Amino acid sequence: MIEAAKTIRAGEEMLAEIERRSGQDVSSCYQCGTCSSTCTATLAFDYPPHLFMRLLQLGLVERALASRTAQMCYDCMTCSSRCPVGIDVADVIETTKNIADESGRSRPPKEVALFRRLFLRNVCRHGRLHEAGLLAWYNIKSGQFFNDLSLVPLVLRKKKVHLVPPRIRQRRELRRIFRQAKTKPGAK
Amino acid sequence: MRIGVFVCQCGTNIAATVDTEAVAEAAMSMRDVYHAESIQYSCSDPGQRQVIAAAHQHRLDRVVIAACSPRMHETTFQRAVIQAGINPFMLEMVNIREQCSWIHEDREVATTKAIDLVAAGVARVRGQVPLKRGRVPVVGEALVVGGGIAGIQAALDIADAGMPVTLVEREPTIGGNMARLDKTFPTLDCSSCILTPRMVELKHHENIRLMVSSEVTAVRGYIGNFEVDIRKKATCVDEEKCTGCRICEEKCPSRAPDEFNAGVGESKAISIAFPQAVPLVAALRKEHCRQFIKGKCGVCKKVCPADAVDYEQEDELHTEKFGAIIVATGYRLFDWEGAYPDYGGGLYPDVITSLQYERMLSASGPTGGHIVRPSDGREPRDIVFLSCVGSRAESVGRPFCCNVGCMYIAKQAIQTREHLPDSRCYVFYMDVRACGKGYEEVYRRAQVEAGAVYLRGRVGKIYPRGDKLVVMGTDTLIGDQVEIETDLVVLAVGFAAAEGAGELARRLNIAYDGYQFFTESHPKLRPVETTTGGIFLAGACQGPKDIPASVAQASAAAAKAIRLLSREDLETSPMVAEVNHMRCIGCFKCAEVCPYNAIEKQKLHDGRTVAVIIESLCQGCGLCNVACPPQVISLRGYTDNQLISEVVEVLR
Ligand SMILES: Cc1cc2nc3c(=O)[nH]c(=O)nc-3n(C[C@H](O)[C@H](O)[C@H](O)COP(=O)(O)OP(=O)(O)OC[C@H]3O[C@@H](n4cnc5c(N)ncnc54)[C@H](O)[C@@H]3O)c2cc1C
Ligand code: SF4
Ligand code: SF4
Numbered sequence: 104m105i106e107a108a109k110t111i112r113a114g115e116e117m118l119a120e121i122e123r124r125s126g127q128d129v130s131s132c133y134q135c136g137t138c139s140s141t142c143t144a145t146l147a148f149d150y151p152p153h154l155f156m157r158l159l160q161l162g163l164v165e166r167a168l169a170s171r172t173a174q175m176c177y178d179c180m181t182c183s184s185r186c187p188v189g190i191d192v193a194d195v196i197e198t199t200k201n202i203a204d205e206s207g208r209s210r211p212p213k214e215v216a217l218f219r220r221l222f223l224r225n226v227c228r229h230g231r232l233h234e235a236g237l238l239a240w241y242n243i244k245s246g247q248f249f250n251d252l253s254l255v256p257l258v259l260r261k262k263k264v265h266l267v268p269p270r271i272r273q274r275r276e277l278r279r280i281f282r283q284a285k286t287k288p289g290a291k
Numbered sequence: 292m293r294i295g296v297f298v299c300q301c302g303t304n305i306a307a308t309v310d311t312e313a314v315a316e317a318a319m320s321m322r323d324v325y326h327a328e329s330i331q332y333s334c335s336d337p338g339q340r341q342v343i344a345a346a347h348q349h350r351l352d353r354v355v356i357a358a359c360s361p362r363m364h365e366t367t368f369q370r371a372v373i374q375a376g377i378n379p380f381m382l383e384m385v386n387i388r389e390q391c392s393w394i395h396e397d398r399e400v401a402t403t404k405a406i407d408l409v410a411a412g413v414a415r416v417r418g419q420v421p422l423k424r425g426r427v428p429v430v431g432e433a434l435v436v437g438g439g440i441a442g443i444q445a446a447l448d449i450a451d452a453g454m455p456v457t458l459v460e461r462e463p464t465i466g467g468n469m470a471r472l473d474k475t476f477p478t479l480d481c482s483s484c485i486l487t488p489r490m491v492e493l494k495h496h497e498n499i500r501l502m503v504s505s506e507v508t509a510v511r512g513y514i515g516n517f518e519v520d521i522r523k524k525a526t527c528v529d530e531e532k533c534t535g536c537r538i539c540e541e542k543c544p545s546r547a548p549d550e551f552n553a554g555v556g557e558s559k560a561i562s563i564a565f566p567q568a569v570p571l572v573a574a575l576r577k578e579h580c581r582q583f584i585k586g587k588c589g590v591c592k593k594v595c596p597a598d599a600v601d602y603e604q605e606d607e608l609h610t611e612k613f614g615a616i617i618v619a620t621g622y623r624l625f626d627w628e629g630a631y632p633d634y635g636g637g638l639y640p641d642v643i644t645s646l647q648y649e650r651m652l653s654a655s656g657p658t659g660g661h662i663v664r665p666s667d668g669r670e671p672r673d674i675v676f677l678s679c680v681g682s683r684a685e686s687v688g689r690p691f692c693c694n695v696g697c698m699y700i701a702k703q704a705i706q707t708r709e710h711l712p713d714s715r716c717y718v719f720y721m722d723v724r725a726c727g728k729g730y731e732e733v734y735r736r737a738q739v740e741a742g743a744v745y746l747r748g749r750v751g752k753i754y755p756r757g758d759k760l761v762v763m764g765t766d767t768l769i770g771d772q773v774e775i776e777t778d779l780v781v782l783a784v785g786f787a788a789a790e791g792a793g794e795l796a797r798r799l800n801i802a803y804d805g806y807q808f809f810t811e812s813h814p815k816l817r818p819v820e821t822t823t824g825g826i827f828l829a830g831a832c833q834g835p836k837d838i839p840a841s842v843a844q845a846s847a848a849a850a851k852a853i854r855l856l857s858r859e860d861l862e863t864s865p866m867v868a869e870v871n872h873m874r875c876i877g878c879f880k881c882a883e884v885c886p887y888n889a890i891e892k893q894k895l896h897d898g899r900t901v902a903v904i905i906e907s908l909c910q911g912c913g914l915c916n917v918a919c920p921p922q923v924i925s926l927r928g929y930t931d932n933q934l935i936s937e938v939v940e941v942l943r
Contacts, residue, residue, distance in 0.1 A: 104771065104772040104773070104774055105766070105771050105772065105773045105774070106773075106775070106776070107717060107744065107766075107773045107774070107775050108715070108717070108775045108776055109776070111715070111744060128739060131735070131738070131739045133738070134768050154769065157766075157768050157769050158769070160744065161744070161766070161769060161773075163769075
């Protein structure tokens with residue numbers, strides 16, 4: 104049972120923070136469900152995106168902060184591109200996740216944290232994602248050496264993954280961006 | 292006698308279940324039938340031309356069309372036969388669609404039935420004689436019953452077209468429910484700012500006579516010629532003398548319920564409903580007045596500076612003639628208390644109706660525009676709105692939608708934020724219906740700008756906790772129960788027809804539905820006409836409606852009335868009753884039953900007194916035909932012989 108008047112009042116401040124940082128108006132969501140019907144990650148979520156929005160509307164911010172949704176959303180932005188109101192749903196989720204991380208309210212699952220770290224290192228090093236490298240490192244670091252190994256011949260044949268890492272110009276500039284980002288509050 | 296039979300296929304509407312060729316073939320063997328054929332769409336232009344051509348070619352003098360209901364197309368085919376040089380009343384329509392093909396599945400059975408029906412039609416048309424329409428003059432004045440926004444609009448439109456109008460309003464002032472509203476969706480403009488000018492214009496219009504505190508007590512006559520009895524109730528105040536100073540109201544010692552303010556606050560036995568009332572005249576309610584209950588008081592009479600109070604005043608009876616009548620008696624709120632014990636059934640003072648809330652929002656209302664809890668006069672912080680109370684609920688016998696609840700809740704939520712910036716509104720809803728122009732925007736404004744929290748679900752129970760109320764509901768979006776401890780609950784109560792609407796409908800002889808809303812003649816194509824010629828509908832008396840829809844319907848009804856009033860005379864139906872004077876015994880049973888006073892006594896040369904039908908008054912209802920003991924009255928076009936021969940054919 105939700106004591107709506109109380110929860111809304113209690114969550115007011117946190118919600119305002121999420122709205123300010125994401126620049127989105129959560130009250131304008133009219134619960135059509137488009138975001139959830141196109142979301143590519145709901146199988147990993149406890150609340151599909153529209154319910155995530157509803158939690159915030161009813162002031163149940165703590166539930167949203169502690170949700171798997173906040174941690175598992177990988178920002179594919181499909182929801183944001185399809186929302187008929189024009190809400191950047193992914194940004195709302197991402198902002199909620201950031202607040203959760205900063206305040207230590209919730210920690211990403213071990214594998215998720217590892218994946219994120221390796222992903223960023225990979226991009227920082229090559230300027231673009233080198234999938235084969237990320238895959239290899241992830242398997243080594245997580246100890247799951249044979250994860251998805253059977254797929255390797257197929258993705259190589261279809262040229263989905265390249266063994267040689269991509270190169271971009273001005274990699275030094277990129278590193279500077281990364282260094283600067285690390286000094287921002289909440290960054291790790 | 293040469294009869295032609297035309298069997299319509301109506302595309303596949305008829306042909307799918309009735310073998311129209313077989314029907315035409317069977318018709319060929321009927322007596323006096325010289326031509327029969329099946330036509331694909333007889334009402335289409337080529338179809339009608341086919342009928343006309345055949346009539347010429349076969350020198351027909353009578354036509355039977357076996358097709359749809361005569362209500363659909365009788366006039367179409369009457370026009371066609373006139374072009375073929377045949378009297379329009381020598382046409383008989385046989386309904387083999389609504390009464391045959393649409394209701395049967397077995398092709399063989401349906402075909403046999405169609406043949407029987409055609410045989411009956413042929414038998415009837417054989418007894419038909421050419422008839423001629425008469426003419427009656429039209430009374431050029433309109434009556435409007437009910438002075439809400441719909442009645443006001445209709446009266447002004449007709450009066451502006453140069454025709455005299457009488458507006459009869461039951462209350463001491465016009466304005467109706469719109470006068471009680473503070474602001475109006477979708478634009479949220481002030482209700483009285485847009486309504487009052489119209490009320491004043493109506494009062495001063497040279498073509499309008501306003502009769503307040505009046506009711507229609509009887510209606511006789513027919514389209515173009517109604518005779519109406521109007522009773523003007525005694526209000527103990529001389530309308531001509533009263534200046535509207537309200538001193539009487541101030542000094543009156545007798546308290547009375549405040550109906551205009553929906554029970555928020557109190558009124559006096561003598562009062563003026565609101566400052567912009569038209570006419571601005573006090574009215575005394577005897578049932579609450581000390582002078583009438585105890586026999587002594589007389590304060591108002593003493594203090595009135597205009598000497599307008601008259602305790603001896605009596606009801607006035609007027610009888611007037613009108614050519615057209617527009618009914619605009621509006622609505623009231625459903626009596627929710629008995630139906631919703633779970634919401635306190637009226638016992639909790641802080642559970643109020645939307646109309647009461649509306650009066651609180653109004654700056655000229657009983658709280659001076661302050662939103663307060665009736666129980667303790669405190670400003671509420673949390674306000675819960677419940678939509679669909681007494682709407683969309685079979686269990687309380689109100690299955691229909693109130694049409695305006697969703698919108699006025701959104702409006703009131705926006706206004707609440709303006710009045711009390713620290714408050715929050717919660718709205719329990721099932722669906723939000725915001726279909727009009729600019730309506731969705733109001734709803735979104737309530738959510739996004741005014742911060743109203745919409746919860747999808749009905750409320751199961753309301754109970755008091757301390758000085759607050761607990762509302763137990765659900766939010767099906769999150770899939771959980773929701774409980775709100777709140778200060779005030781506002782119920783969006785559904786619409787009911789005006790008090791006495793059914794009785795008025797019976798007086799006017801118009802149809803009404805199970806909820807006493809008046810029924811239009813056709814839900815799509817004749818939305819302002821009633822089933823009685825010359826009587827039209829406007830506003831919420833026909834069904835729940837908002838102001839834009841009420842005004843649009845009022846103007847439409849006015850246009851229909853103007854069309855009627857602008858005619859000098861009307862054609863009458865020739866299908867009227869006829870008395871065989873040779874055999875009339877002069878008992879006048881017929882005159883007793885005739886609802887239209889269309890039967891007169893006449894003395895003949897041989898000294899006998901017999902009944903005579905006044906053709907311009909007779910509506911062809913046939914009551915006298917049945918009542919006549921020696922059976923000497925018959926209805927033209929429906930003579931006993933014709934009907935009997937029809938029945939014989941069907942039974943053969
Ligand atoms: C809380 C609330 C808020 C609303 N807000 C809005 C809004 O913001 N915008 C909007 O568009 N609509 C709104 N509406 C709807 C609006 O009130 C109606 O659409 C409008 O009043 C209908 O007008 P009417 O003339 O048909 O009926 P009414 O206003 O009901 O007028 C009928 C008149 O006929 C009289 N009468 C009744 N019976 C008789 C009789 N037998 N003889 C003589 N006279 C009779 C009555 O006394 C009354 O004066 C609201 C309704 C409610 C309940
Ligand atoms: S698509 Fe947009 S409006 Fe629809 S539920 Fe998702 S966030 Fe709300
Ligand atoms: S208009 Fe809205 S409140 Fe009124 S019955 Fe319809 S859905 Fe319910």
